[in-house]
Amino acid sequence: MPQLDQFTYLTQLVWLCVFYCTLDVLLFHDGLPLLSRRLKLRSLLSAGVVFRAGVGQHEASWGGVVIEGVQRGVGSLSSSEARACQWLAGKSSAGRPRTKRTYGALLGEIGASSMLARAVPALTSGYAEPAAEGATPRDSGWPAETRKKINRLGARRVLLPSTRTTA
């Protein structure tokens, strides 16, 4: 029975040890941190800023939801996830980029400002300019304080200090 050939025991043990330890070191150092950071950033994106574009919702409560969502998104981005974002976009000690400027870094940027601008154009357009003729009734129904607050939060750009990615 080949399993009982004792002269093969040492070779199997040694090579198993070498390759298994290599696998563990490479996973611990490179593979698993990348996977976990991407999953955390994705869950942040889906949970941090939530816009409900449903018909028939009460305007005042919707404004509250948007403000809370933006605040939470902006606030949570200053946590460890934001630091992870900055790591993804940051540089190694040798000065070379640690990774390419990736979608992971883009997640952090669009989390508060661009998604806000894209998803709620009716809200943001009513602040700087007078309401257009074709504006929806929703624009005029929004309290000015709500609109100012949303725009201020969107304009802060606290996510990342570097410029927007061109990805």
Next chain:
Amino acid sequence: MVCSPLEQFAIIPLIPIEIGPFFLSFTNSSLFILVTLQTTLAGVKAATRQGGHIVPNAWEAVGEMIYDFVHTVVKEHIAPPAVKQRVFPLIFGTFIFLALANLLGMIPYSVTVTSHFICTLGLAFSLFFGISVVGFQTYGLHFFTLLLPRGVPPALVPFLVILELISYCFRALSLGIRLFANMMAGHSLVKILCGFAWTMASMGGLMYVACLAPFLIVSALIGLELSVAFLQAYVFTTPIRIYPNDAMTLH
């Protein structure tokens, strides 16, 4: 010519290396451990190319599903976050390694690394020994209180401690033997049934038609063996999830 069903487990040296009395050749088993390592690393590389995407592509989705699966089962068994953080990468690495090693063994003419008990016992004992060392580092001699459950009558204490000690030592043995036995039995059975099918086909006549029966059984068995490959990897990592929790929380 009679082919033994155990021939498939033979270890053949590919690059002979002898250092004094020690035989450290690079064998076919070592080659397949290397292939397992490279396949794992290639999969992880594919799942983490350029940091990833918001909407994952196929490779990233597979990598994330496996990560999520292992994370979920680790969360079920281990409550303290400190223990979870330390144990999760080990569980992930072991699970991936064993699942791929078992699956690569299903390729015809390949070597199943885990069908040798020295590999499985070596892995099980080293992991178990490491967990015990961590337990002793955390608690010192107080770690031995693991051998005495609460609420035991004083008269039973000596017997129970001895029983618990034997049970504790046998955990590693059962872990390694379980995986080895499953892999070896599965592959031996497939080889034996294939031998039947081939012999019957060689006989001609009615036997040539009847060889379809073992052939179909072999097809079903290969499907079973594929699922057993994943299942045994999961079953191997289950005690490795539970034992650190026991060792670091002493219950």
